Amino acid sequence: MSASVPLRLESVSKSFGDVQALKPLSLHVRAGEMLALLGPSGCGKTTTLRIIAGFEMPETGSVFIGERDVTELPPNKRALGMVFQNYSLFPHMTVAENIAFGLKMRGVGAADRLARVRQMLGLVRLAQFEDRSVHQLSGGQQQRVALARSLVTDPAILLLDEPLGALDKNLRERMQFELREIQRRLGITSILVTHDQEEALTMSDRVAVMSEGEIVQIGTPTEVYERPRTRFVSEFLGTANIFEGIVKGEAGAGEWTVALDRGGEARLAGDSGLATGRRVSFAVRPERLRIGPPSGSALMAKVQDVVFRGSYYAYELVVAGQDEPVFIYTQSRATVPADGMVGLSWSAQSAILLGERPSP
Amino acid sequence: MSSRALSEPAPPIRTRRSGRFRLARISWTWPALLFLAVFFVVPLGANVLRSVTGPETAAHGIFAYYTKLLTDAYYAGILIETFRVATVTTLVCLLVGYPVSYFMVRYAGRWNGLIVFCLIAPLLTSIIMRTFGWNVLFARRGLFNTWLVQSGLIDRPLDILNQPVMVYIGLVHVLAPFMVLSITSVLQGVDVRLEESARILGAGKIATFLRITLPLSLDGIATGCILVFVLTNGSFLTMLLLGGGKVTTLSLLIYQQFNLTQDVAFAAAMGNVLLLFALVCLALQARFVRREGVKQ
Incomplete structure (x- = not known):
């Protein structure tokens, strides 16, 4: 496992047509921490994540992963892992093929790939599911495959886009702890995008509450919950x-x-x-x-x-x-x-x- | 599946009612079945009968016409030509159509409706009109030649209209929309986030296309190809009106046998062979197009 790296956004902004999705925003995510971007839909949290991922180009500002300016880099050159809300598993591949995809793209040999895939399957407790089709998995299992797939390439930053949104309540609560535990164990710098205040408070080291394209408050879960600075934050957090x-x-x-x-x-x-x-x-x-x-x-x-x-x-x-x-x-x-x-x-x-x- | 099996047997009252309902549903299809029987099954049977009872069958056995079609060098050549024209047209349609489909699904956004309209609108005009349009464009004194001569690129007008390539242009023009619509409908079900996942996992744009988008749109490609292939096999107007009679396919030959030679039995045999072609294609489609797993 490589050492944790910080992530830095410097006055990044983005508009879609006349709508300013993101006002110039700066954010420093510390090495190894899990930071939640919390806010209602349309607050700019997803846009922020997509800029970090490289799917959107910011109009101003820069994105740094560690000391490297990645603003101009395409998504495949940024060394990221990402879990999507609907998991986005490749339907024409088995569980093992899904997880091995990132390794294949990096030119890792077949024997090494298999070893890494098995290691990841062990990490997410799906060892016996290697050759299953992804259609045969339950929502929670698909979620774990998606997590394994995003972590197998040893990414610098893990991006979680509403990762538990599609699960039912009980499973969601269990996965919150499981995800958190894996993230801590690997010490990987992570960004969690969510509109669920409970999820943000449970899982992250720090929470950045967003509204209308800007961060209105950032702090530990206890700080933002106990000491909200604005009416919006206090109302949004319960x-x-x-x-x-x-x-x-x-x-x-x-x-x-x-x-x-x-x-x-x-x-x-x-x-x-x-x-x-x-x-x-x-x-x-x-x-x-x-x-x-x-x-x-x-x-x-x-x-x-x-x-x-x-x-x-x-x-x-x-x-x-x-x-x-x-x-x-x-x-x-x-x-x-x-x-x-x-x-x-x-x-x-x-x-x-x-x-x-x-x-x- | 299993849950349904578990819930059976259903209570008796429900079974009786649904049984009556099923019966009613079958009886509703009678008019359509009758129509198909009279205007489709009967003529088809008559055509098979005609092909095995023509004048030549008396001397050379009931498969005389089929033997002639498959063994005579001229007719066998036409069969091969038919296959070649259909294959080339299908491939060109695929190469032209896929990028259009991809653009429509991924980039067109609100212009999508307009593009679909532009694709479908030509289908509303007669195929003869569309084919004659090419005559106007490429005739000796047509737009294209006039422009080339005036711009000084050539001295004398080109004889484009009477080249085989005109047949392909005409066919692709008429059939490409079918390819585009088939691929589009499947491509729409390929979540853009799958492509984004591949990108994040380190795949470049080309690798993402080859390993994710293309495999997931194979169903649409297969449907489009089979559709275009079968339609090419069946079209004769384009061959008749364009290319100066240089491209002769089975369907054009059938037309000639019926209208010029009036060898009805031989035409019937050809028609059946062409039908067999189409049935094989449909069987292939049913076998290989799974329509599974694209949408999650």
């Missing part, structure tokens, strides 16, 4: 309850008191630069909100619905005067009075200040 209000003053020890627009007061932690009178919006994750008695709570809300979701209860509540409902996830059922009116509270630490101006 349900978030957004509250708005005006800073009333400092409450000591890096905490601030905020007068909420819908009545009540709440505390907000962190960020020293908050001036009194400034308008702020902040997010609170559903699992961080607490249902309590009306007295001593920040906000009053009426319970609309309770859903049991297996490992937790999901409450849907309405705050008077606010259109969007508030969601709360709790491990145990809360006591709700007959009129459904309860108090909402949260710790100052779990209120996440959002950078964006609140929308009018």
Whole structure:
């Protein structure tokens, strides 16, 4: 296995017709890390991946693999491995022929090819499937063949384009760990493109959240989940309850008191630069909100619905005067009075200040 | 397959109902079957009968006409010529058609509809019109010759119209759309990501084409080739109107036997041999065109 190499994009941009798919974007993927490009469809994550792969030519900027500028190189000269969403296995070849294809293209002899193919089949636990036709495999098995095929040539960078998108939920969760484990073991620098926030958080070392052709936040899964910088990021990374209000003053020890627009007061932690009178919006994750008695709570809300979701209860509540409902996830059922009116509270630490101006 | 086998036997009520429904479906095909019997099977049988009961069969046995066709140097030559014309036309159509198909599927985008229209539109005009069009272009005083003479490339007009190559031009012109449409329909099912996978795995553009695109479009190529081959075998108007009578194929000979020589029994025998050609081609198509595995 060759040593891990970093990947660098420097102000890469791309337009399709009048649409700017990618605003000048710079990205540094560290050697051996798995970086997820996460975002809704049309955010530019796939375009970014296709530029790295060499299927699209960027209008500006350069792509570096290690120290080598590969911007002008065709895909076959970039030493990449790629797993496509539908696996893209060659239907007219057996499992072994599929995996051997990249070696064949590199002029590796038949005996060496067979040895490497068997080694890869062992890695993805498909040893007995060598001579099967790819039609005879299940989705998960096809996915593993695709992975083996992309890794057999010992690529510098592994590109994963929604690799688990076509699998059902249980298999997907298992494959997330399996893929992650193989990637770690080989120490191969990887880019994962996905619109599934859970997949991105589970599998990657760092997550780059993309929106409208640019990276809006990049950080470890914990950072982007716990400290989203914008409303978009907080909403995209799972349900978030957004509250708005005006800073009333400092409450000591890096905490601030905020007068909420819908009545009540709440505390907000962190960020020293908050001036009194400034308008702020902040997010609170559903699992961080607490249902309590009306007295001593920040906000009053009426319970609309309770859903049991297996490992937790999901409450849907309405705050008077606010259109969007508030969601709360709790491990145990809360006591709700007959009129459904309860108090909402949260710790100052779990209120996440959002950078964006609140929308009018 | 196995799941269906497991779910049987179906409940009795359902079986009875579906049985009645099946019966009804078969009865619906009677008009069509009757039509085919009267206008296809009966004439075909009559043609076979005619070929084995003509005047010459009295002296030389019932296969007299077939023996003559296959052993007489002149007729055997025409059989070979027929085969040659069909093979060359098919290959030229393939070489001309494949790039067009590839362009349509991979690059045409929203222009695809227009290209399909341009391919199909000529099929709506009569083959005689299309063939005469070449006369206008390549006649002694036609557009092509006039242009060549005026540009000073040649002194006297060329006699292109009466060359065998004109037959090939005419045939390719008429039949290439069939090749293009056959290949296009299969090529559309070849996911572009398969080609991209090959590229990422280190294959250059040519290797990707030879190892991925071409093998996966073989079904379309086979269908197109067999279609063009059979259609070439069956066409005689192009040979009649172009090439100055220098290319004689079996179908043209049948036309002549019926209309000029009026040797109906011999013409019938030729027709049956040509039909056999077509049936062999169709059997080959059924055997080799699998239509599997292109789409995932």
